Amino acid sequence: MEGNKSSGLVADKETDSKKALEPAKENNAVSEHSGPEHDNVQMNSNSRRKFLVNSGYVIGTLAVGGALSTIFGCTDNNGGNPQEPTATPGGGKETEIPNYNRALMYFTPAQFRIVDSATERIFPEDDNGPGARKLGVAFFIDHQLAGDWGFNGRDYMSPPFYAGEKVQGYQGRLKRKEIFDIGIQELENYSLTKYTKGFAELEGAQQDEVLKVFENEEANLPTISESFFFRMLRATTLEGAYSDPLYGGNMNMEGWRMRNYPGSQMSYLNIIDKDFTKVEPSSLQAHLVSH
Amino acid sequence: MAKTLPKTDVVIVGVGWAGGIIAAELTKAGLNVVGLERGKERKTEDYFMVHDELRYSMRYEMMQDLSKETITFRSHDNVRALPMRQYGSFLLGDGLGGSGVHWNGQTYRFLPYDFQIRSKTIERYGKDKIPADMTIRDYGITYDELEPYYDKFEKMAGISGEANPLGGKRSSEFPTPPMKKTPGIQMFTEAASKLKLHPYMMPAANLSENYTNPDGVARAACQYCGYCERYGCEYGAKADPVVTVIPVANKTGKFQIRTHSNVRRILHKGGKATGVMYIDVTTGEEIIQPADIVVVTSYVFNNVRLLLMSELGKRYDPSTGTGVVGANYAYQVVKGSAVGFFENKQFNTFAGAGSLGISIDDYNGDNFDHSDLKFIHGGVISLSQTGARPIQNNTVPAGTASWGPEFKKQSLHYANRTLAVGAQGSSMSFKQHFIDLDPTYKDTFGDPLMRITFDFREQDKELAKFLAERCNEIVKEMGADKVDFLKELGPYEIMSYQSTHNTGGVIMGAEPGTSAVNNFSQMWDADNVFVVGASSFPQNAGYNPTATVGALAYRAAEGILKYRQSGGLLV
Incomplete structure (x- = not known):
């Protein structure tokens, strides 16, 4: 990758940055008609510029204008998923190509609903923008638990297991996916016992109460450390809100947009010594298709 | 039955900074060198999709697979050590280039005091200043003697900075000018100057401009993309062994790198190594590589572990304080820092580079009077802008809820409104701190894991508190509306990331009784074995270790060539 070329990208981003706060829906609207490649060959402004440079002689004629305008009709700012944000399995309008990432690899639908509700309390929708639900955090966690990480594939899980000192860290034999299974079940049990309703059916304030009990290790669970489970839930919520959209969360890069994080940029050479500069975010998907 | 290969001049165990430097120097001089690397090959092209915080920072893409090998830890020798089952306190590198690939590139030279700490401390404050159980030692080499090697390392890597x-x-200027000054760095500079401190731009292995080094290796300038630590550099702008010394060694045609080759034993007979035994981890085959000279450059833990498993050198016995291999394990005290919250100013802290920053050494080494202080040494204090990636940077003022509406609001509000000033505290060695073979837990081959016995002591607690207060003063002077800083350093714990600056275990010194290697990193007990790396630090300085590791590697390479000529102990 050539450094000189990419330093030019920042200028693009700066001019685009006015659009930073436009709602995602508007930006996405045109993507529905953008031709057969729109699902994974979305061209962002960078790749468009590169394409123009590479094929300058074509641009000089009008002969291909129609084809080009069709391609260039793609949205600029969508490095994530082209669909309207939705957190319900099978959601989306009929005219859209479905987001195939929105299905479950690990959770049962009941587990999913509990995690979706709990993470929304941890990272709720507010004036700043979407919460965990619209960002797709529960899908993110589902997908993570189905893989290497959920199986503790790269952790030392050999016996013998002893309860250690606090400073020695996690010493249990349970894998993350098993801790989630138990933790979710315990959230449900606690809710049923205390409120005679499942966790997902509780009022928001009641859900907060249950989560606080777990956070403060006050549920006296015989199975797992509820505060350990809670910390894991909180940590994965932030991961789901802020990791690249490629993993199923941070829908449409809205997590990044809320905090003016520009995602994956090739260069900040032009702004590193400047005052705060808003840069429209870009994802790894955009990087892949633009190079 | 193990397969035995033809003999080579030199076999290097672990191809990171130390191994790569030595490979380049020896092959340039005409020696045949085999480099055994337990991990995979790495190259710049691997990092096309590197701006991925989840994969690299949270899931440790570049790090050693702990399911195969980890360490065990206990605070005290009356407690059972238990395995570090998941990453936390430090991150072990793996693959070609080792930790030299995923580092930040902060490339400080140690202070002259660091090399003569015991004698200088006694000279200024008297013998009683050093507690009885503190085992700090002089290196057996001075800063001035090591200076030419620092210079060589800096020119090879193209370090950017100012004196x-x-x-x-210094014998010469930095090869490239300092990195760009961000508004935060400007604020630190002004505040430090007002406080009559001595700010200077952090020495950086992220190139400030395009650079061609003395070996003819050309690299492009840093783009400040904000992904250094835990990441490989997609531009090759961050100096790492793969883009600097390894290609130089390869070009000679005399360097043979074998990846996926995990060395389990140094073979030796009558006080001399004969080669190494390793496993090809792709086939499980056991292979013997005979060599005239064995160079051990596999990070602190594996350097010590290989010596202990091979029964080479005298094992440290903490009950008597005798023996050397495994002694003087030290770390880094990094929690003494301060975070400033700025209500009316936002910063481009999402951008940055691993070693973009500004530092002061007014509270490092013996640059200030310790007569009335309950600790010795100190640490560098810096403001660095490494790229505030969103999963790991959600700093909110103390007292803020850690989840829910308040947390979300505040963490978004302060996302670009915090600046942190941190101290990299030195870590003194103590009789009670050591690494040895764990009696219970094994790696994937059935070999014992390294066991760490370590805790923070009074020295560390006083030092952390002192440095945190100094950081607080600077952040206040910078105009922060609110400052949070460390009030008390708790016990050492293995869960939260602190620093991958583990040191000691095969320490350097002027004589065999109290050290394992001489100042050429040559083992006193086996003159054809060179053990190179931060394992040779008798205690840790208040800086990142890499420049010193690099300097010691250049000196070791010189020593190996001398040894090749004359044989015997070089000191």
């Missing part, structure tokens, strides 16, 4: 006004003498 440290309180540092040792």
